[in-house]
Every structure is written in structure tokens, then in C-alpha cells.
Amino acid sequence: SPVLVFQCVHRHVICLDCFHLYCVTMLNDRQFIHDPEFGYSLPCAAGCPDSLIKELHHFRILGEEQYNRYQRYGAEECVLQMGGVLCPTPGCGAGLLPEPGVRKILCEPGNGIGCG
DSSP, rough: EEEESSSTTTEEEEEEEHHHHHHHHHHHHTTEEEEETTEEEOOOOOOOOOOOOOOOOGGGGGHHHHHHHHHHHHHHHHHHTTEEEEESSTOOOOOEEOOTTTTOOOOOOTTBEEEE
């Protein structure tokens, strides 16, 4: 059956069923790694250094619902790394980028984003 070959020195191989389980497990534990060049990715399942998956379309193996969650987590990670915060209101979670020195922020409704 088809397999995925990691881009590590050892060229570790994983079957697609195991890769799917690896991705879901890492997604559930929010263990994807943000790389400035490749985005939100995973390393070799064996833990090899410098082995991040460069082709992010491989994560479509997650299925539509889980892939959407993968994208949302990636966007949240980007907001947090830019110094932003996520709205704590249940069901909202909008990314907010406060101005420097601002200690109070409002989740402004607009464009279908923000809860007020």
C-alpha cells in the first residue's frame, strides 16, 4: 500500500493509516510545530531532527473536519506568535492583535468575526 517517506536522514517510512493516526494524535495534543518557512507541520514520527514535512497538503489525509481544525490551530498559533491573544468567549476564539501598551481589548464584531 502507499507509504509516506519522511525527509529525515534515515528516510523513515510510515504507512498512510499510521500517518493518519500520527497526525490526529499530534493534532489532538496540539503538537504541530510552527516553522516560519513551511508553516504548521510535523517532524518524522521517529523524532529525527530537521525532518519537518514540507508539503502541507499531506495533512489533507486528516479529512475535512480535522483538516479545518488543523488550519484553525495554525491560524491561532500565528496570532499568538505575533503577540496577539484569542478571545476567551466560548464559541468565539477570534484572534486579536492589541496595540502596544494596551491592557484592555474588546472583541469587535465585524465581517462575521468577533463577539462584542
